Amino acid sequence: MPKLLLLGKVEAYIIFNDNKHYNLNHDNIQQFHKQVKLAGLLISTGIVFGDIGTSPLYTLNALFHPGEVVDPVKALGILSCIIWTLTLQTTLKYILITLQADNNGEGGIFSLYTLIRRYFGKWSIVLAVMGGAFLIADGIITPPISVSSAIEGLQKVYPELNTVPIVIAIIVLLFVIQQLGTQQIGKFFGPVMLVWFSFIGIIGLRSAASNLAVFKALNPYYAYELLAHYPAGFWLLGGIFLCTTGAEALYSDMGHVGRNNIRVSWIYIKITLVLSYAGQTAWLIDNGVANEISPFYNIIPEAIYIPSVILASMATVIASQALISGCFTLVNEAIRLGLWPRNKVIFPGSIKGQMYIPFFNWFLMSACILTVLYFRESKNMEAAFGLSVTLTMLITTFLISLYLKIRRVPVVVITLITALFLSVEISFLIANLQKLHEGGWIMLVVGGLLTVVMLTWYNGKMAQSKLIATSQLSPLVLQKLMDLSTNAKIRNHATNLIYLTSTEKPGYVERRILDSIFNAPAKRADVYWFLHVHVTDEPYTMQYEAKVLAPNDVYQVVIRIGFRIEPKVDLFFRKIVTELIQRGELNYEKTEEKKYDRHDFGDYRFMITNSFLSYDNNLPYWKNLLIKSYYNLKLLGVQEDVNFGLDASNVVFERYPLVFEKSDEVRLERIQ
Structure with a gap:
């Protein structure tokens, strides 16, 4: 137990505060976020970027159907949209702006809510609850789509392989080990993900070398051509948005690894992601026809194919693990803020902040298994995945605009920033809504139910207290x-x-x-x-x-x-x-029985x-x-x-x- 420090007079009031044990000193917190260390960069690579780092497995597969003749205009336009989505959404919105909004060093949608709620009244809680609900919905869909997209790579070698039992087995194992804590296996997250990002960057560059013209997509003109003139080009945004999934989790993990460690490591990670997408685009244009296998697996040399599938599976498990841990943190914050029923919280390891919530663990596992059984293949999950993430990002944009207002940022700047992000995210939302019948409605139902539960709990508690x-x-x-x-x-x-x-x-x-x-x-x-x-x-x-x-x-x-x-x-x-x-x-009065107490x-x-x-x-x-x-x-x-x-x-x-x-x-x- 940390030492209790006494402050002020003791006649009526006694106050203690333990800054030393928890490193709560404001200067220490700011120093933690300013420093850049090799260990911090490695940890950031392992636990912050897992979700966005596995998106190359399925993003382009969602945009090119088997047997489709590849139009270079479409391919280059999609690549340009991906590059600029990563630039505007992930780099500008989250890396540069949102990471500035920390609550005593902590990030995440509920931390952002605590910064603004005293200024904007109780109505801001609706935004926070909706954002939290759809982030949990993201936690339900991420393990199935990530693990499925990796295991489906085996179908290139075993075309008749039924991947559903394998995916479910991995998901069950993933949730069973949560109660043991991730302290030991967590040490391998950073090195494995560093190998993963280096791998996708190298094979992407190797493939792009055959058609260096794909790097013309760095010019946003190709994105404009796709959206403005290509037939039904706008509706491709629903699949393009998958490239930036995981940006919200990036913000939630700020308190664990530090702001500048995230920002510096993102430079390398973004380069590898762009190279991976460029390599896949080059293969699509050169091959001329898309096939059943994801473009990601088509650019992998045959000699290392099986090891690559194993590495991809490890990366998706790490990405899922990071998001599950993030959901535990999110629910724990919701409990403490009176937004969720009190669940038992266990701290299985010695790492500060590591937690395990049994009820929510088994709830997530059951939901993930049902998701796999319903969709069966990763390509069927893309609509649901994109919709839940889009809604979370939209809500974060509103909350960030409120935060900038209380920080007295000029109204013109707030208006420009908000308009930019809303125009991008509303476009993605409209494109994703057209896929409601393809499974997107499921995430709307899940997010809606979780929102109703949290608002019912909060308002019911308030009504009861009155x-x-x-x-x-x-x-x-x-x-x-x-x-x-x-x-x-x-x-x-x-x-x-x-x-x-x-x-x-x-x-x-x-x-x-x-x-x-x-x-x-x-x-x-x-x-x-x-x-x-x-x-x-x-x-x-x-x-x-x-x-x-x-x-x-x-x-x-x-x-x-x-x-x-x-x-x-x-x-x-x-x-x-x-x-x-x-x-x-x-x-206390000294009595006989107290002699033995x-x-x-x-x-x-x-x-x-x-x-x-x-x-x-x-x-x-x-x-x-x-x-x-x-x-x-x-x-x-x-x-x-x-x-x-x-x-x-x-x-x-x-x-x-x-x-x-x-x-x-x-x-x-x-x-x-």
């Missing part, structure tokens, strides 16, 4: 607590009785807590604690505030932790009590009061439906003791009815 009455800890109430604490005629319930509260307002607690204490049988304790856990917008905050309401009898504590901190409230409480004793703000402060019990919607209610229909849906969603999560890291042996649960407005009095007629 029905919870609070009471002031007035001098009269405090006197009653002190009298109860010293009443030897009542059996002692615990030395320390800790109530988890939902309010951090000084001197106030929920009325149900006072009912729990005073209603028969009354709960006598030596010390009453009212404890609130507040999750901050900053990722690594660790602070607490303690207010003495009645010396040695009643204390109110607020623990503030960042949304990336594991909430070990049981451990935090023991540390806080120990420090208060050391500071002389808390003194291993703690200086005796035993303690966490009281958790869970509500249920009373039948004796007169709620409006829609509010009743919302709160009932909220309670149903709670079944997907875990209890507060697991969420807050409480020792089960120290927890007592109580249930109480939630009443909005009592129903009209029922009149029963008595008959003789």
Whole structure:
């Protein structure tokens, strides 16, 4: 446990903050993002660019159908669109602009949301939730399409091979090993992906050497010709967009590897990607006719074909692993921000930030398997893949424009930047929407359902909290607590009785807590604690505030932790009590039984009061439906003791009815 540092006066409030352990110092964070190290570049290559790095496996395959006679105008136009999509979307939007928007060093759509929500009200949460939902949908489609596109390379050698069982087996294995942590295999991500990018760049250059004219596509004129004059050229954007999938995950990983490490490594990665696409385009033009096998596999020499398929499979597994880990991080942030039901979060390794969420792991695995069984081949998944990523990027553009506004960037600059990205992304969206009937509707349904779940949870929680009455800890109430604490005629319930509260307002607690204490049988304790856990917008905050309401009898504590901190409230409480004793703000009566207690402060019990919607209610229909849906969603999560890291042996649960407005009095007629 990190050392707790005491700041300020101790008469009423105590605050600690552990910057040293988590490297939270602002200067350290900025230095981390400014530095460029070889290890950081290698890690960036391994975990940041996996998704975008495997897109050459399937992008051109989605644009040229088997048996199609290749028109050089179309081929060069597509290559030019790919190059400029990577330039505008990935380089300009994400590498240069979006990476500037960090929340204490952290990136990702929810980190971006926390930066703007205090300025733009609650409506901004809808954008963040939709972006998060479609990013999770991206996590469902990425493993199937990536692994399928790699394994399908074996069909060049074994034309009758059924790849579905192999793909499902790899996906199952991928999700099973999540619970073990990726600390060990993660060490190989960087070297393997470095080999992968070098490989696709070299074979791409080798193929392009036979037709160097393909590099004319660096001129955006060829992209314009395709979109403006080639028959149905605009609708090819749906497939072209696949080249930039993974850019959103790039932003989410900024906190792990550093801003400048991502930017510098992107230079090499973009060169290899362009060479790979150029080599595939050269083969298409020279061959004249597309075939069943992806152009990527057609440019690989026969002598190294099988090893290349193995390398491609490893790269797709790494890309999938990175996106799965990103989904875990995203869901954990959503839980901490009150946007998702509380799921159990496990930290399987010693790497900071590494986590595993069992419920979500098996949910993703099931969804990925169903995706493979439904689509069967990677070419059938392209429409669904492109649509989910396009929607996520569109939402990020809106959020970035709001962020630039609060940073006081000139309105003209914000307008130009937003207009540029929206024009590109709306064009991609329109092109992808025409493929709704080809499977794109599935990702709309998935993203829509996840959005509804998150908004229902958030609004249901807000509606429920408004029905919870609070009471002031007035001098009269405090006197009653002190009298109860010293009443030897009542059996002692615990030395320390800790109530988890939902309010951090000084001197106030929920009325149900006072009912729990005073209603028969009354709960006598030596010390009453009212404890609130507040999750901050900053990722690594660790602070607490303690207010003495009645010396040695009643204390109110607020623990503030960042949304990336594991909430070990049981451990935090023991540390806080120990420090208060050391500071002389808390003194326990020395009784005979405490001679044998291993703690200086005796035993303690966490009281958790869970509500249920009373039948004796007169709620409006829609509010009743919302709160009932909220309670149903709670079944997907875990209890507060697991969420807050409480020792089960120290927890007592109580249930109480939630009443909005009592129903009209029922009149029963008595008959003789």
